Amino acid sequence: MTVFDNTMSLGIEVPIDKIERELRQLWEVDDARTNASLINLAVYSEAKGALAENSDVIREITREHACRALLIGLDNDIKETSVRAWITAHCHLAHGQKSVCCEQIAFQLTGHSRGLFRNTIFAHLQSDLPLIFWWQGNLSDMFNESLYRRIDRLVIDSSDWDEVGRQFTEINEAISLVNLVVQDLAWTRTYHFRLAIASLYDDLIASKSLIHVSKVKIIANPKHFTSGLQLLAWFAEMSGWKRTQDLISDQGDLGSYRFSNKEGNIIDTELMLEKGSAPIGKIEVISDGVTICVSREAGGKHLHHQLNCGEHVIDIHGPADSDSSEELLADQLSRGGKNSLFKKILPVFFGMLEQ
Amino acid sequence: MFRLLMSNPFREDLVSRSRPEACTVVIFGATGDLTHRKLIPALYNLAIDGELPPGVKIIGFARREKSDEVFREGLKELNREVSRNGHDEEIWNDFENAVEYHQSEFQDSDGYSRLADRLDAIDADRGGKGNRLFYIASAPEYFDDILEHLKAAGLNESKDGCWSRVIVEKPFGTDLPSAQHLNEVVNQTFEEKDTYRIDHYLGKETAQNIMVLRFANAIFEPLWNSKYIKQVQITCSEHLGMEGGRGGYYDKAGALRDMVQNHLLQLLSLVAMEPPTDLSADGVRDEKVKVIRSLRQWDTPELVAENVVRAQYSEGHVHGNSVVGYREEDRVDPESMTETYVALRCMVDTWRWSGVPFYIRMGKRLPKKATEISVHFRSAPNVLFNATPGETDEGNVLVIRIQPDEGISLRMVSKLPGTTLRLEPVKMDFHYSTSFGKGSPEAYERLLLDSMAGDATLFARRDEVEEAWKFIDHIHRAWHQNDTGQEPEMAEFVAGSWGPEAADALLEKDGNTWRRL
Helix, strand or coil, rough: CCHHHHHHCEEEEECCCHHHHHHHHHHCCCCCCCEECCHHHHHHHCCHHHHHHHHHHHHHHHHHHHHHHEEEEEEECCCCCEEEEEEEEEEECCCCCCCEEEEEEEEECCCCCCCHHHHHHHHHCCCCCCCEEEEECCCCCCCHHHHHHHHHEECCCCCHHHCCCHHHHHHHHHHHHHHHHHHHHHHHHHHHHHHHHHHHHCCHHHHHHHHCCEEEEECCCCCHHHHHHHHHHHHHHHCCEEEECCCCCCCCCCCEEECCCCCCCCEEEEECCCCCCCCEEEEEEEEEEEEEEEEEECCCEEEEEEEEEECCEEEEECCCCCCHHHHHHHHHHHCCCCCHHHHHHHHHHHHHHCC | CCCCCCCCCHCCCCCCCCCCCCEEEEEEEECCCCHHHHHHHHHHHHHHHHCCCCCCCCEEEEEECCHHHHHHEEEEHHHHHHHCCCCHHHHHHHHHCEEEEECCCCCCHHHHHHHHHHHHHHHHHHHHCCCEEEEEEECCCHHHHHHHHHHHHHCCCCCCCEEEEECCCCCCCHHHHHHHHHHHHHHHHCHHHHHHECCCCHHHHHHHHHHHHHHHHHCCCCHHCCEEEEEEEEEEEEECCCCHHHHHHHHHHHHHHHHHHHHHHHHHHHHHCCCCCCCCHHHHHHHHHHHHHHHHCCCCCCHHHHHEEEEECCCEEEEEEEEEHHHHCCCCCCCCCCCCCCEEEEEEECCCCCCCEEEEEECCCCCCCCCEEEEEEEECCHHHHHCCCCCCEEEEEEEEEEEECEEEEEEEECCCCCCCCEEEEEEEEEEEEHHHHCCCHHHHHHHHHHHHCCCCCEECHHHHHHHHHHHHHHHHHHHHHCCCCCCCCCCECCCCCCCCCHHHHHHCCCCCCCCCC
């Protein structure tokens, strides 16, 4: 199915040069609604049928994040250059009282559309509001400097990528060139694991055991290999560890990395990939007499936090991150910030990725 | 306010505030409404958001006989109804395992000894970390007893690098002498740095945003003075009356002591304060207390009559329902002289605010529920568009809505479309709910977390409370203890209206009117 078969959810088709006028008319017919917008949220995809699917995603996201949404679909199979546009609004009752609406403009591009893409999209941003650009799927040649220079925050999901190394090289280049703020949903997927680890290390005994950590083991789903690696990079970076030499494993799906801490102690870490696991299935940190473990069952809504130190035990449940990309994006938008922690762990992450 | 402790390296960037530490929370008055509706749901929501430190234990201390199970069941039942994040059975099960009930009279020494033993056992189980947070949510008449018994049982002492803190609910005294007495008792038991006087208004998102609005935006601060601001109004209106038996408490308190002394003077101080040197608790509170100290004292009956209006509501209609007058309310003295409405004209005698009146009004049985601060700017010069008198008499107004529908709006003047020059006020409006769909944490969530983190910024300090009582006491004395028998009049207004005419007259003297909400 292509987007052309399913445009119902995209709203009214409008001529490109009359988009703003048609949007104004949309509001003139009903003054009982509030038009709200705090960000420009562009969603770009080259997948077939993505435009209609993303319209449903935006309907959910606008429950919590008022935005002007710009959906962009590119069909590379059609050689003729063309662009079509649709407008609609997503309305929700705010606290049961007021209907709050967010505008959506959807563009379907075909053919060689690089120039068309930039000019069409950027002409319809709401002025003074930041542009959050959610790039879905693999980075293509449409991802270039003239695009990312104009983006305030780029959202990607590296778990969707085929060639992770190559694409992170492009991301790294963009960060170096324009100090791009990047939010990888693979990183967002680790949020509650990081929060759980942080809160377990609030414990005095756990805190004292950190310098004696000898082993860290992470289990991740193969699709979410980058989430597992980012979690490991975060743990190592925050602990102040440095990479030494890597262990070579005879198991094909096992990533092993060796670090040393400030005291010169060696820490061996493993990233194990298991089909059927939750995106992150487990992180286990072993020190002298103290084991910290945060785990999640596939499809589970909770994380299991455990600290074992002889008689001193913590065993509780906490919230888990969502498995859905739109909910992760909504969470990420709620947290805001410049994602400086992600930037901080990137050198360690890239180092392990190159292995 | 935004201090970050770095002893746990994994906390970096996860939360931009002080780190809460594991502790045992002991709630006195654990069978009351506050515990069931606010405190436990707040702690549970912190747990569900992953913000509650692991190892936190909760002990409910109250007089009634109850088992742990019955206590937990009651908490769970209400949590299902009121929890902001809904009720997740799995997380609740872990959460309720950390909740215990401790039966004791507040005056029973033995009850406190048993509590001490119980806390020691919990500390041992936790691995020696003996942080304790005592939350006094009981009726005020028990405050002294509880504090004195805590001291006698040695529970006020911090051991081995741990801390022992106390949170005291309002009312913090009923006048200056009683507040001073309570402060003495508290400070004989806990050091001031370990004392957290809660004012839940300060935990509200919009109240916290006042400082951000003023000091993080370059456009406001240059205008934030008597040169550009003509008047400030703080309104707290409630449509409710004395439902649910509140009359008994309210008739002893009144609007002035129940709301103005704490919540509304706190808001006033946030609006009027100078920029603090830093965001530390004392940095902020030093500046707030200077404002309260700078309030011109209405210290004679004549000054009180000139600057303060009190009133009671009479029979009327609210939200389409007919309601009785205050003196006919349940548990209210039929000859009560307690005010259900108060309007004040305050003057902050500082360089910045010289000559700018701050009007405060608070009332029950007003047309709707709303707490707002409006900053009214002076009009533009009387030339060009303002040359015709009356053409643009409505100046710019910045409104900070504290509750409900939290947000900020700015009124300005615009030309009406058309061939003639007609000017009309228009409003730019920012709503938290439409811009940020995610609900804000409840004030108690933020405040409980801050107290576990040792951040007292959003709590009232001893001198703030006492200075506020000093200001309020003059008014209260003039109303109730005037030897001349010439007490300022108790006005009356119809329930469902915006208050008595005398309150309008209070502003008319300055050429101002109350903002219409």
